[in-house]
Amino acid sequence: MNSTSKGLFFSEVKRWKNLIKEQGFKVMTVLEDLGSNEKVKYKMVPKKKTESWIQQTKRLPLGWIVFGLSVPLLAAIVLSTGSGFVTIAFTDVIKIVAAKLTGAQNLISHLDELQPVVVLDVRLPRILTSALVGAGLAVSGAVFQGILLNPLADPYTLGVSAGAAFGASLALLFNFTFLGLWSVSVFAFAGALATLMVVIYLTAGGGDFSSGSLILSGIIVAAILSAGVSFIKYLADEEVSIIIFWLMGSFTSKTWAEAGLVTLSLGLGLMVFLFFSRDLNLLALGGRTAGSLGISPRKVSLILLITASLVSAVCVAVSGIIGFVGLLVPHMVRFVTGPDNRRLIPVSALVGSLLLLCADTVTRVVLPREIPIGVITALIGGPFFCYIFRKRQMLRDG
Amino acid sequence: MYRLDRIGFAYGEKRVLENLSLTFEDGCFYGVIGPNGCGKTTLIDLLGGHLKPDQGAIQMNGSSMTDHSPKELSRIISLVPQDFFINFPYTCKEIVMMGRYPHIPRFARPNGNDLSIVESVIKKTGLAGFVNRFVNQLSGGERQRVVFARSLAQDTSVLLLDEATSNLDMQHTISMLNLAAARVAQGALVISVMQDINLAAMYCDRMICMRNGGVYASGKLEEVLTAKMLREVFHVQAKVEHNPFSGALQVAYQKEVDR
Numbered sequence: 043m044n045s046t047s048k049g050l051f052f053s054e055v056k057r058w059k060n061l062i063k064e065q066g067f068k069v070m071t072v073l074e075d076l077g078s079n080e081k082v083k084y085k086m087v088p089k090k091k092t093e094s095w096i097q098q099t100k101r102l103p104l105g106w107i108v109f110g111l112s113v114p115l116l117a118a119i120v121l122s123t124g125s126g127f128v129t130i131a132f133t134d135v136i137k138i139v140a141a142k143l144t145g146a147q148n149l150i151s152h153l154d155e156l157q158p159v160v161v162l163d164v165r166l167p168r169i170l171t172s173a174l175v176g177a178g179l180a181v182s183g184a185v186f187q188g189i190l191l192n193p194l195a196d197p198y199t200l201g202v203s204a205g206a207a208f209g210a211s212l213a214l215l216f217n218f219t220f221l222g223l224w225s226v227s228v229f230a231f232a233g234a235l236a237t238l239m240v241v242i243y244l245t246a247g248g249g250d251f252s253s254g255s256l257i258l259s260g261i262i263v264a265a266i267l268s269a270g271v272s273f274i275k276y277l278a279d280e281e282v283s284i285i286i287f288w289l290m291g292s293f294t295s296k297t298w299a300e301a302g303l304v305t306l307s308l309g310l311g312l313m314v315f316l317f318f319s320r321d322l323n324l325l326a327l328g329g330r331t332a333g334s335l336g337i338s339p340r341k342v343s344l345i346l347l348i349t350a351s352l353v354s355a356v357c358v359a360v361s362g363i364i365g366f367v368g369l370l371v372p373h374m375v376r377f378v379t380g381p382d383n384r385r386l387i388p389v390s391a392l393v394g395s396l397l398l399l400c401a402d403t404v405t406r407v408v409l410p411r412e413i414p415i416g417v418i419t420a421l422i423g424g425p426f427f428c429y430i431f432r433k434r435q436m437l438r439d440g
Numbered sequence: 441m442y443r444l445d446r447i448g449f450a451y452g453e454k455r456v457l458e459n460l461s462l463t464f465e466d467g468c469f470y471g472v473i474g475p476n477g478c479g480k481t482t483l484i485d486l487l488g489g490h491l492k493p494d495q496g497a498i499q500m501n502g503s504s505m506t507d508h509s510p511k512e513l514s515r516i517i518s519l520v521p522q523d524f525f526i527n528f529p530y531t532c533k534e535i536v537m538m539g540r541y542p543h544i545p546r547f548a549r550p551n552g553n554d555l556s557i558v559e560s561v562i563k564k565t566g567l568a569g570f571v572n573r574f575v576n577q578l579s580g581g582e583r584q585r586v587v588f589a590r591s592l593a594q595d596t597s598v599l600l601l602d603e604a605t606s607n608l609d610m611q612h613t614i615s616m617l618n619l620a621a622a623r624v625a626q627g628a629l630v631i632s633v634m635q636d637i638n639l640a641a642m643y644c645d646r647m648i649c650m651r652n653g654g655v656y657a658s659g660k661l662e663e664v665l666t667a668k669m670l671r672e673v674f675h676v677q678a679k680v681e682h683n684p685f686s687g688a689l690q691v692a693y694q695k696e697v698d699r
Binding site for chain 2 (some may be wrong): 076192193197206317320323324326327330331333334335336337338376380381
């Protein structure tokens with residue numbers, strides 16, 4: 043065969059293979075008689091019912107996924123609490139917590155006096171805060187992606203982070219201390235809230251909140267605020283390093299008060315998200331269709347938008363700006379659970395907390411010097427995201 | 441079923457519908473025709489309860505439309521929109537199942553009845569080969585069939601079609617409209633906005649012709665679909681006559697367009 047007829051032959055084979063594929067069969071190539079009498083044989087094999095890996099895992103029951111993630115999360119919390127500058131055996135960690143909870147002091151009588159203090163007052167609040175913030179960011183990321191109909195949205199798309207950064211920078215620049223240790227967090231939260239209100243005010247004209255105009259006003263407001271932050275950095279000579287460090291995020295010296303605050307906001311937020319998770323599914327069909335399926339799209343998106351922004355604003359106020367968790371986690375989880383928010387939201391919470399807890403443990407324990415957590419998540423998350431994205435693009439074309 | 445009494449609607453300053461009075465009866469297939477931008481889609485949105493008229497009132501089964509919650513309306517009225525885009529990888533089956541949401545309590549799983557309705561709808565619409573395909577990877581026509589199936593699964597007594605067959609090939613156009621007509625035979629009300637007047641003539645019992653936000657004519661098909669109407673509303677020269685092959689009134693056009 044010359045090359046043209048060979049090309050024709052193969053294009054014909056390809057067409058033929060596709061036809062068979064449509065009938066639910068797979069074509070397998072069987073090579074026979076390799077050598078001078080080269081023959082290619084094709085064999086028709088019935089295709090398996092489950093078409094792809096994604097299809098198969100989609101049917102994993104939610105209970106199994108939640109259980110399968112809760113166990114490593116608990117293990118990670120215990121192990122991470124044990125490791126650090128002072129190493130504590132994980133059995134002792136459990137004993138210390140049990141002693142605290144039950145009041146049975148004999149459990150920890152054999153331990154050094156310092157160890158319970160390290161576990162209960164230093165490490166646990168920090169570790170729990172990081173896990174809770176991870177869950178909060180991941181969940182609100184999933185909700186934002188659902189409302190904005192954009193798998194590339196994250197909790198910061200509407201300028202929550204820029205608002206928080208501006209508020210925190212102001213507090214740091216003028217050295218506000220009238221609210222004690224909480225001054226910066228309160229200002230960050232207020233900044234995030236004010237930004238959200240401006241964005242909603244800009245978008246709410248008539249009709250529904252269209253995803254395009256929400257994203258656009260978020261970008262505009264965030265751009266103005268970023269300029270403001272840059273100006274504040276320029277004004278602050280000595281405080282500039284403090285501002286930069288705050289902006290990059292950290293869980294250093296978090297207390298039970300912060301852990302409690304995040305627990306409260308995440309708990310309330312999760313209740314709202316799970317209650318509206320089915321309505322959020324319908325929003326994916328567009329406002330008009332969602333309306334015809336029994337929800338009020340404007341009301342549902344407004345409630346979810348405000349709740350998700352509040353949850354992420356609390357996270358940012360407590361820990362600074364930690365990127366990529368809110369974008370990456372729901373995106374990854376969607377591969378396993380599918381886009382149904384009733385599955386996506388709880389699983390995202392678990393994966394988010396596991397991820398941020400591990401990242402925080404890496405900077406706290408493994409690295410010789412503590413690096414801001416926001417840098418770690420972006421450094422690990424970014425390339426990983428590129429990899430997933432690329433793989434998906436290949437799948438789509440192939 | 442519906443009684444529209446001198447309703448009007450405006451998007452901000454722009455008046456779209458003005459002084460519109462119509463009635464719709466159960467067990468009829470209504471075709472809504474009219475030039476682009478005459479307010480057909482707005483009418484559909486008002487009938488579906490997605491928009492509220494700022495003048496006049498819409499009565500549904502004797503009670504005002506505003507007395508019904510969106511949830512109640514979704515068990516009575518379903519909508520197939522014209523254009524449809526989903527950014528998330530839902531499978532076709534999941535989309536069709538969404539048509540059952542109004543009937544399933546918030547935290548419950550679909551019961552046997554829901555599953556069998558979804559399955560029979562999938563079979564009827566010829567989507568059996570698509571159930572596990574992702575809806576964001578389908579072509580426009582395939583997606584429209586999935587959306588059509590979703591609204592059939594909603595199992596409502598009113599079906600609103602807003603140019604619901606605009607992306608479909610002839611085979612699927614006819615089979616989808618046959619499914620809608622079968623609903624009408626069972627006593628449902630179908631209101632369909634259509635660009636293709638010949639297709640409308642094949643399926644409609646009643647026709648509503650709109651112009652500039654008002655009703656130009658409404659009533660029995662043969663009373664509305666006339667050469668005079670086509671000339672005055674669409675500015676085309678046409679001849680309307682019964683076609684024995686299609687078994688319906690059909691329109692033939694001339695190339696000249698009125699300016």
